[in-house]
Every structure is written in C-alpha cells, then in structure tokens.
Amino acid sequence: MLVSAKEMLEKAREGKYAVGQFNINNLEWTKSILLTAQELKSPVILGVSEGAGKYMTGFKTVAAMVEAMIDELKITVPVALHLDHGTYEGCYKCIKAGFSSIMFDGSHYPIEENVEKTKELVKIAHAMGLSLEAEVGSIGGEEDGVVGLGECADPAECKAIADLGIDFLAAGIGNIHGKYPANWPGLRFDVLEKIKEAVGDMPLVLHGGTGIPADMIKKAISLGVAKINVNTECQLSFAEATRAYIEAGKDQQGKGYDPRKLLAPGAEAIKATVKEKMELFGSVGKAE
Ligand code: 13P
Numbered sequence: 633m634l635v636s637a638k639e640m641l642e643k644a645r646e647g648k649y650a651v652g653q654f655n656i657n658n659l660e661w662t663k664s665i666l667l668t669a670q671e672l673k674s675p676v677i678l679g680v681s682e683g684a685g686k687y688m689t690g691f692k693t694v695a696a697m698v699e700a701m702i703d704e705l706k707i708t709v710p711v712a713l714h715l716d717h718g719t720y721e722g723c724y725k726c727i728k729a730g731f732s733s734i735m736f737d738g739s740h741y742p743i744e745e746n747v748e749k750t751k752e753l754v755k756i757a758h759a760m761g762l763s764l765e766a767e768v769g770s771i772g773g774e775e776d777g778v779v780g781l782g783e784c785a786d787p788a789e790c791k792a793i794a795d796l797g798i799d800f801l802a803a804g805i806g807n808i809h810g811k812y813p814a815n816w817p818g819l820r821f822d823v824l825e826k827i828k829e830a831v832g833d834m835p836l837v838l839h840g841g842t843g844i845p846a847d848m849i850k851k852a853i854s855l856g857v858a859k860i861n862v863n864t865e866c867q868l869s870f871a872e873a874t875r876a877y878i879e880a881g882k883d884q885q886g887k888g889y890d891p892r893k894l895l896a897p898g899a900e901a902i903k904a905t906v907k908e909k910m911e912l913f914g915s916v917g918k919a920e
Pocket residue numbers: 655679716717775808809810811838839840841842861862863864865
C-alpha cells in the first residue's frame with residue numbers, strides 16, 4: 633500500500649538521515665527501485681515528473697502500475713508515490729489518480745501567488761490523506777522542461793510557505809538538476825542554516841541529488857535535510873550499462889536482443905546506484 637511521505641520524513645529528520653526520492657521512467661526503473669528498497673529495508677519515495685507521467689501514458693497508469701507492483705513483489709517497506717515539480721493542474725490530476733504525495737512547484741510565481749495556490753492545495757491534499765511539498769527559490773538547470781535559474785530561497789518566504797502547514801519544503805540553496813558544472817561553488821550552507829532557523833522542524837528537501845559530494849550530503853542532512861531527490865544519476869547508470877552491453881555485441885549473441893536481456897544490465901545498474909545512495913543517505917534498515 634502507498635503511504636504519504638509525511639511520517640517517513642519526520643522520522644528521518646528526527647533520526648538525522650534522509651529518505652531518497654528516486655524518479656521513475658518506466659516499469660524497469662520502478663521495479664529496480666522497489667526491489668532495492670525492500671532488500672535494504674529502506675523507506676522510499678518514487679518521484680514522477682509531469683513529463684515522465686505523460687511518457688508512461690498518464691498518472692492513472694503510473695499509480696495503477698506502482699500499486700500493483702507493490703502487491704505482486706510483496707513490498708512491505710513504506711513507499712510514497714510523489715509528483716515531482718507539479719503544476720497546479722498536475723497536482724489535481726495526481727490527487728485524482730491515487731498518488732500519495734504531491735509537490736506543488738509554485739516557485740516561478742510571485743510569492744503571494746505561490747502562497748495562495750500552495751494554501752489551497754495543502755487543504756485538499758490533506759483532506760485526501762496526501763503529503764505536500766512546496767518550493768521556494770529555485771533549483772538551477774532543467775528537468776523535464778522545468779527550468780530554474782538556481783536563485784537561493786529567501787528564509788522569510790520559506791517561513792511564509794512553511795506556515796501554511798505543508799509537510800516538507802524544497803528550498804533552493806545553490807543545487808542544480810542534472811550534472812554539476814566543474815566550476816560549481818557547492819551548496820550554500822549559510823543559506824540552509826538561515827532557512828532552518830526560519831522554518832524550525834520542517835523536513836527540508838534537497839533536489840538535484842546527482843553528483844553532490846558525500847561530505848556535502850552529510851552536512852545537509854545534519855542541517856535538517858530529510859529528503860534527497862535523485863534522477864539523472866540513475867539515467868546515467870542505466871545508459872552506461874546498456875551501452876556496454878551493446879558495444880560488447882551481446883545483443884547479437886543468441887537471443888540477446890530480447891528486451892528482458894537487453895534491459896537487464898541497465899536495471900541492475902539502477903539498483904546499484906539506488907543502493908549506494910540509500911547507504912549514503914543513512915536510510916538503510918530504517919523500515920525494519
Ligand atoms: P537530479 O536529476 O540532478 O538528480 O535531480 C533530481 C531532482 O531534483 C528531481 O526533482
């Protein structure tokens with residue numbers, strides 16, 4: 633059964649670890665992430681961007697697939713199905729489709745409008761038993777058409793949004809979607825500390841988890857980050873393993889072209905990446 637992400641993230645914040653949000657793109661992705669979470673006894677959040685939702689033919693398909701997979705694979709660890717960087721309309725669609733958590737990304741609106749829309753969605757999400765993530769400031773780079781300049785969040789605006797009763801907050805602190813450029817100056821821990829002071833015990837979300845060095849991840853967790861999003865890194869692992877399989881000519885040996893064989897190395901590579909991240913984030917064994 634899907635659960636809201638509220639309880640698992642409150643536990644993570646108290647226990648000083650983070651739960652990974654791993655974005656899904658298809659059946660293989662979902663299966664690899666769920667099996668790894670179960671094996672490691674870790675809570676997990678499956679993230680779905682609006683683009684990935686569309687690719688998988690719609691949010692209803694995604695919710696049905698995930699629910700059925702949890703059942704068929706006998707997954708017993710807490711799993712949340714979460715809309716990533718949702719639009720106002722996308723949030724409503726996911727609530728209807730059976731998601732257990734949504735992110736409303738109103739960061740591109742003037743703060744008053746972000747507050748207004750977030751307030752409305754919190755009320756509806758909570759009435760339906762879903763958790764809600766809001767965003768202030770922006771995540772740099774691009775993810776599935778969502779582009780951000782990477783401006784750091786204003787702590788006063790973070791407080792205004794946190795006071796609406798949201799469950800967790802994504803605040804820009806110099807993090808970027810996709811690969812980090814060689815000259816990236818790193819996370820702004822000074823900003824994170826101010827945000828933490830402003831919002832108190834609210835679990836914080838670190839987007840752009842791909843490629844952030846381990847010491848920065850650990851410091852961010854010590855300063856209140858309880859959810860870390862990873863997308864690109866699983867894509868890179870999948871692509872590298874698939875390329876190696878094809879370059880070795882394995883798709884042309886026997887029935888190596890069978891999709892169940894062709895996609896297997898990539899699926900295993902996703903598992904390895906998810907395992908590495910869960911170990912780094914400290915969520916292993918927390919669902920026992
Ligand atoms: P990366 O693609 O950089 O891992 O970011 C994922 C993310 O933040 C999803 O919202």
